[in-house]
Amino acid sequence: xxxxxxxxxxxxxxxxxxxxxxxxxxxxxxxxxxxxxxxxxxxxxxxxxxxxxxxxxxxxxxxxxxxxxxxxxxxxxxxxxxxxxxxxxxxxxxxxxxxxxxxxxxxxxxxxxxxxxxxxxxxxxxxxxxxxxxxxxxxxxxxxxxxxxxxxxxxxxxxxxxxxxxxxxxxxxxxxxxxxxxxxxxxxxxxxxxxxxxxxxxxxxxxxxxxxxxxxxxxxxxxxxxxxxxxxxxxxxxxxxxxxxxxxxxxxxxxxxxxxxxxxxxxxxxxxxxxxxxxxxxxxxxxxxxxxxxxxxxxxxxxxxxxxxxxxxxxxxxxxxxxxxxxxxxxxxxxxxxxxxxxxxxxxxxxxxxxxxxxxxxxxxxxxxxxxxxxxxxxxxxxxxxxxxxxxxxxxxxxxxxxxxxxxxxxxxxxxxxxxxxxxxx
Numbered sequence: 001x002x003x004x005x006x007x008x009x010x011x012x013x014x015x016x017x018x019x020x021x022x023x024x025x026x027x028x029x030x031x032x033x034x035x036x037x038x039x040x041x042x043x044x045x046x047x048x049x050x051x052x053x054x055x056x057x058x059x060x061x062x063x064x065x066x067x068x069x070x071x072x073x074x075x076x077x078x079x080x081x082x083x084x085x086x087x088x089x090x091x092x093x094x095x096x097x098x099x100x101x102x103x104x105x106x107x108x109x110x111x112x113x114x115x116x117x118x119x120x121x122x123x124x125x126x127x128x129x130x131x132x133x134x135x136x137x138x139x140x141x142x143x144x145x146x147x148x149x150x151x152x153x154x155x156x157x158x159x160x161x162x163x164x165x166x167x168x169x170x171x172x173x174x175x176x177x178x179x180x181x182x183x184x185x186x187x188x189x190x191x192x193x194x195x196x197x198x199x200x201x202x203x204x205x206x207x208x209x210x211x212x213x214x215x216x217x218x219x220x221x222x223x224x225x226x227x228x229x230x231x232x233x234x235x236x237x238x239x240x241x242x243x244x245x246x247x248x249x250x251x252x253x254x255x256x257x258x259x260x261x262x263x264x265x266x267x268x269x270x271x272x273x274x275x276x277x278x279x280x281x282x283x284x285x286x287x288x289x290x291x292x293x294x295x296x297x298x299x300x301x302x303x304x305x306x307x308x309x310x311x312x313x314x315x316x317x318x319x320x321x322x323x324x325x326x327x328x329x330x331x332x333x334x335x336x337x338x339x340x341x342x343x344x345x346x347x348x349x350x351x352x353x354x355x356x357x358x359x360x361x362x363x364x365x366x367x368x369x370x371x372x373x374x375x376x377x378x379x380x381x382x383x384x385x386x387x388x389x390x391x392x393x394x395x396x397x398x399x400x401x402x403x404x405x406x407x408x409x410x411x412x413x414x415x416x417x418x419x420x421x422x423x424x425x426x
Contacts, residue, residue, distance in 0.1 A: 003032035005094035010036060011082035012091065013043050014075065017053040019088050020044065029099040038062075039069045039078075041280075045310065045321070055079070063311025100129050167336065168214040168297050171205040171418050174407050175394065179372070182209065182297050182336035183401075187327040187369055189303070191341035191360050192376035193348070197392060198340045199223065200416035201376060202299050203232045205338065206269055215268040215293035219282050221305035225273040228301075231416050232269075236260040240414045268293060278309040279325045290333045300326065302340035304361055320365040327369040341366065343375075353382050357397055373398040378411065392418065 013019050020043065027044075030036035039058075046053050046061045055075050059066055069075065167181030182188070192198050199222070206216035220228050234241045237260035239253055249257065270289065274281055282300070290296050300306060303326070304319055312318040323339075330337045344361045347353055355375040357367050367373065375395040379386040392411040396404050410419040 002095070002098040005091050005098070006030050006032050006036045007078055008082050008091040009088065009095055010039050010043070011078040011080070012085040012088045013040075014053060014055065014058070014079040015082055016085040016088075017047060019085060020047040020053070022088065023092065025092055025095055029095055031099060031102060035068065035070050035074065038065060039075070042069060042310070048324075049317075049321075061310060065310060104129055168209040168295070169212040171201060171208055172394065172407055172409060173420050178405065179399070179402050181212075182214075182338070183371070184334050184336060185331045186336055186371040186400075187323075187330050188336065188338045188372045188374065189341050189360070189366055189370040190338060190374045190376065191343050191355065193343050193355075193381070196376050196378055196381055197411055197413075197416070197418075198376060199228065199231060199301060200235065200411075200413075201418060202301055202338070202340060203228070203235050203416065204418045206297070206299055207232065207235065207267075209297045210267040210269045214295045214297055215270065215289070216297050216299065217286065217289055217293075218269070218271045218299045218301065219277060219285075219306075220271060220273045220301045221277045222301050223273070225271045228271060228273070229264075232264065233257065233260045234415050235417045236263060238415050238417070241416060242414070276307060277305070278307040279322050280309045282306065283325070283329055286329060286333060286335070290335060294334070296333070296335045298330075298335060298337045300337065300339040302342055303366070304342050323366045323369045348382075353377065353379075354393070354395060355397070367398065370398060371400040372396060372402070391421075 027037035027040045167183045209216045237256040308318040308321045342361045343359045347359045377393040379388045394407045
């Protein structure tokens, strides 16, 4: 029955594309046929970009995956298998119930023969499945605005206790004082030219986040995990990176290295350097990790290197898709996502080298999707004789809820380390 229901859902969507607005199912809930999850993903993407769906569009958008979804013949078969789309909601219900039952069976089967059962994990799984049953589709939809504030007094009191820190700590105390830390469901962009300090910023920020009790997950599309981790150790231990790279440690360096290793082992910092990383891979890994680490900040290095997983008209369209997907993932998982971004060479053609929003490479929808956009700028990157040596500016060019401002920090390049300055924000 599951196969027939899944086929009916997909066929109805192909036959009547506006049903996409009523479709609450997720690709992973299609378990009867390996082709079905990918077909739904392609349908969702096509409808999102084009505003409608037909067989030709589906085949075009599927690109190299076209045979994985059965080709034109199987898509046509699905469309023809549904005489009417009137029972679409009933088909969806069957697919959702089948998925929930399968998940429940697998979960309880894992405890068979086990002497010890993790009751908290079992209870969390049951609650998750019950929520799926109670609220098919999402927790969204129209509701009375006044009802949103139920229990809000406790939220305000909690903010008072935390002295305005409503999210995970960032790399700068001054930034925390203005933003309240990394806020849940927000997408933050940190952009700079190559070698200005993006990866150092990410490592330093992830370190502060982890020390604050949040988990940090780094998805590195640019550097292998060992290189990123070595840079993290240098930041933590105040070891010159050139010494680590050459292996020329003295006794003091070995001692600092050992202490940093021990500290890093205790911190909830995770890293993934999957080659050819796709947004679908990131989504899967984040959804798995957030079940164990609900207080999570995700870092992407960097957004233009992440593949959309299918064929796009151009790079700009692909970056738009990845950006929008990251924002949706932040909202869906109730986490913060910090994505690094590369700036175009255009910034170097101007007399004033400070970046502007238009300098973000293949910017696309990044400016619209991001809640905060931070540019990193160093005068000594362009002018070796500047008086502002080892100073880096954090230029908040967009702050949906915090406005725009600039903070200066010291940048100790040999350690890849950002340090707060005592002077006031610029």
